[in-house]
Amino acid sequence: xxxxxxxxxxxxxxxxxxxxxxxxxxxxxxxxxxxxxxxxxxxxxxxxxxxxxxxxxxxxxxxxxxxxxxxxxxxxxxxxxxxxxxxxxxxxxxxxxxxxxxxxxxxxxxxxxxxxxxxxxxxxxxxxxxxxxxxxxxxxxxxxxxxxxxxxxxxxxxx
Amino acid sequence: xxxxxxxxxxxxxxxxxxxxxxxxxxxxxxxxxxxxxxxxxxxxxxxxxxxxxxxxxxxxxxxxxxxxxxxxxxxxxxxxxxxxxxxxxxxxxxxxxxxxxxxxxxxxxxxxxxxxxxxxxxxxxxxxxxxxxxxxxxxxxxxxxxxxxxxxxxxxxx
Amino acid sequence: xxxxxxxxxxxxxxxxxxxxxxxxxxxxxxxxxxxxxxxxxxxxxxxxxxxxxxxxxxxxxxxxxxxxxxxxxxxxxxxxxxxxxxxxxxxxxxxxxxxxxxxxxxxxxxxxxxxxxxxxxxxxxxxxxxxxxxxxxxxxxxxxxxxxxxxxxxxxxxxxxxxxxxxxxxxxxxxxxxxxxxxxxxxxxxxxxxxxxxxxxxxxxxxx
Numbered sequence: 057x058x059x060x061x062x063x064x065x066x067x068x069x070x071x072x073x074x075x076x077x078x079x080x081x082x083x084x085x086x087x088x089x090x091x092x093x094x095x096x097x098x099x100x101x102x103x104x105x106x107x108x109x110x111x112x113x114x115x116x117x118x119x120x121x122x123x124x125x126x127x128x129x130x131x132x133x134x135x136x137x138x139x140x141x142x143x144x145x146x147x148x149x150x151x152x153x154x155x156x157x158x159x160x161x162x163x164x165x166x167x168x169x170x171x172x173x174x175x176x177x178x179x180x181x182x183x184x185x186x187x188x189x190x191x192x193x194x195x196x197x198x199x200x201x202x203x204x205x206x207x208x209x210x211x212x213x214x215x
Numbered sequence: 216x217x218x219x220x221x222x223x224x225x226x227x228x229x230x231x232x233x234x235x236x237x238x239x240x241x242x243x244x245x246x247x248x249x250x251x252x253x254x255x256x257x258x259x260x261x262x263x264x265x266x267x268x269x270x271x272x273x274x275x276x277x278x279x280x281x282x283x284x285x286x287x288x289x290x291x292x293x294x295x296x297x298x299x300x301x302x303x304x305x306x307x308x309x310x311x312x313x314x315x316x317x318x319x320x321x322x323x324x325x326x327x328x329x330x331x332x333x334x335x336x337x338x339x340x341x342x343x344x345x346x347x348x349x350x351x352x353x354x355x356x357x358x359x360x361x362x363x364x365x366x367x368x369x370x371x372x373x
Numbered sequence: 374x375x376x377x378x379x380x381x382x383x384x385x386x387x388x389x390x391x392x393x394x395x396x397x398x399x400x401x402x403x404x405x406x407x408x409x410x411x412x413x414x415x416x417x418x419x420x421x422x423x424x425x426x427x428x429x430x431x432x433x434x435x436x437x438x439x440x441x442x443x444x445x446x447x448x449x450x451x452x453x454x455x456x457x458x459x460x461x462x463x464x465x466x467x468x469x470x471x472x473x474x475x476x477x478x479x480x481x482x483x484x485x486x487x488x489x490x491x492x493x494x495x496x497x498x499x500x501x502x503x504x505x506x507x508x509x510x511x512x513x514x515x516x517x518x519x520x521x522x523x524x525x526x527x528x529x530x531x532x533x534x535x536x537x538x539x540x541x542x543x544x545x546x547x548x549x550x551x552x553x554x555x556x557x558x559x560x561x562x563x564x565x566x567x568x569x570x571x572x573x574x575x576x577x578x579x580x581x
Contacts, residue, residue, distance in 0.1 A: 079350025082343055101344060109344070112351045123361070130357045131350070140453050142353075143540040149356040154238045167360050202360065204388075226558040261565040264572045268514045269533050269564075271507070274421040278431055281417075282409065285435050289442055 077135050080128065083113055133207040145205035152198050163195050167202045178203070218254045225255065233262045390454035397445045405445075409438060412455070415535060416462050422530050423466040424473075425519060433469060437462050452544060459535070459545045463527050470523045510571050517567035525560035532557055 086094055098106050119127065134142060152163055166187075170178050181187055182200065191199065218225060228245050231237040237245065249256050278284075390411070396404035416437055420430035440461050452460075518526055524546060531537045531545065543553045 077346065077350050078343070079346035079348075080354075082347050083350060086347075105344075109347065109351075112355070113347075116351065116354065119358070127354055127358050127361065130361070131354050134353060134357060138451055140456060140540060140544055143538070146353065146356065147538070149360070150238075153356065153359060164360050206357070206360065223554075223558070226561070227554070230557065230561060258565070261569060261572050262561065265561065265564045265568055266533070268510050268568055268571065269529075272422070272511060272514050274418045274430075275427045277414065277417060281413070281431060281434075282406075285409070285438055288435065288439060292439075292443075 077131075080131065083116065086113060087117060130206060134205065137205060141205060144201065148198055148201040148205070152202065155195070155198075159195065163191070163199055163202075166191065166199050167206070170199070170203055171206060218252050220248070220255070225258070229255070229258050229262055233259060233266055388450075391450035394441075394445070394448050394454055395450065397442070398448050405442060408441070408454075412458055413438070416458065418534060419459070419462060419530055420466055422518065422534065423523075423526060424469055425515060429469065433465050434462075436465055453541065456541055456544045459531065459537075460547075463531075463545055467523050467527065470526075506571075510568070513568055513571070517564050520567070521560050521563060525556045525563070528553055528556040529560040529564070 086097065089097065094110075098109070101109065116124070134145065137145065152160060152167075155163060170181060173181065182196075188196070220228065228237070228241070228248075232242065232245050235242075249259060390408060393404040393408050397408070413434070417430050417434045420433045420437075421427055424430055424433070437458070441458065518529070521529065527546065528542055531542050532539075537545075539550045539553045539557075542557075543550045546553065546556075548556075
């Protein structure tokens with residue numbers, strides 16, 4: 057009996073979290089429609105907002121298939137985080153986006169490269185003098201936070 | 216009060232500006248607004264005064280034996296004899312609990328939940344649009360990190 | 374690709390607390406002492422500003438950490454540790470404030486005087502008059518905070534002194550972010566009005 061109860065408790069988080077968000081499901085549904093069907097679906101939206109939405113969905117669709125699948129995996133991982141962590145992650149990503157261009161490129165580059173390293177090597181690099189000299193305290197914090205909310209990647213992917 | 220910003224916008228910008236958490240562009244925009252809006256300038260002054268006043272309010276020093284007292288209470292609880300029902304909390308209460316748990320699990324499984332979307336009769340609903348836009352926001356932010364390897368500066372990164 | 378979903382790099386100061394609490398769950402009392410060391414002061418300071426009585430604040434803080442310890446066996450890191458901790462803290466604080474409101478007639482100035490004088494920042498002002506103004510302002514701050522409805526009070530204290538984001542405050546208070554913004558906006562508006570006399574320019578603000 058205790059076992060059944062424990063199984064139930066373990067199963068609860070699975071019901072609580074959506075592995076695939078409604079947002080992504082809707083995008084995929086819109087993509088499966090004909091242009092006429094999509095227009096009917098979106099016709100109640102204000103025109104400017106609808107245009108922006110369609111443009112963004114098109115941008116998403118225009119990503120190369122391999123990269124798009126990787127992005128969806130990253131997003132699914134992101135969706136599995138607790139809500140507070142997702143909010144933290146959004147803040148981190150926004151702060152990275154708001155960095156001056158040169159620093160932004162370096163920080164993103166660091167996150168991109170460090171994700172591809174095995175844990176040990178990544179930890180060593182994060183603790184290295186070179187890393188500390190290249191990035192200021194805030195940037196180092198952003199890099200660490202970004203790494204915490206993205207799944208590491210085993211091997212580099214060609215984009 | 217002739218400020219063009221609505222109250223919610225005013226407050227959000229005011230608090231963000233005084234806490235220095237606005238992004239650089241918004242800060243610049245708000246600073247420009249302040250240069251022409253006396254009302255908001257006054258509010259900024261007041262808010263800074265409130266922040267300063269709150270900052271000056273320090274709590275008293277903690278009692279020296281706080282931790283000792285806490286650990287003593289923890290030890291006392293651990294050493295206290297357990298109530299009779301603690302040992303008898305065996306299988307009898309567990310049966311109705313487990314049955315309730317199974318019923319709840321069945322309810323959750325059968326419940327359409329958030330991930331099933333009803334076919335919209337007259338087009339997409341406002342909350343569905345918001346979900347789509349939110350998903351796009353998040354994916355664009357995530358994608359921005361993934362495209363770093365095409366930037367020349369990334370090659371020099373750690 | 375490897376099983377990436379299980380391999381999140383812990384962020385120092387975030388998961389670390391949850392890790393420590395999991396060790397407490399496994400019977401490691403040293404980890405509990407470490408958590409206490411880190412979070413004791415923020416909790417007590419928050420409680421002090423909520424109830425404005427140091428003795429009561431410490432008593433409530435004891436209860437907070439007792440509850441944390443009691444919950445160790447069933448602890449699951451589904452939220453940030455500090456969010457969970459402050460949920461307990463705020464719950465106790467709000468209950469106390471509400472209970473006190475019911476017994477308001479029995480409150481006396483004696484309780485406030487038992488606080489002991491709050492510490493102030495060391496001041497360079499040798500001018501007695503300036504010091505008096507500062508003291509007066511401090512008194513007004515305390516009163517203004519006490520006059521805030523309890524949820525507004527809690528939200529302001531978490532926002533100002535714990536520097537929590539709206540989302541964390543929302544998780545602690547069990548409401549939406551927009552509700553938190555509303556609480557904070559109203560609270561700060563009240564504080565600006567209550568303390569307007571101390572502003573250099575003064576202001577003919579209307580009360581909300």
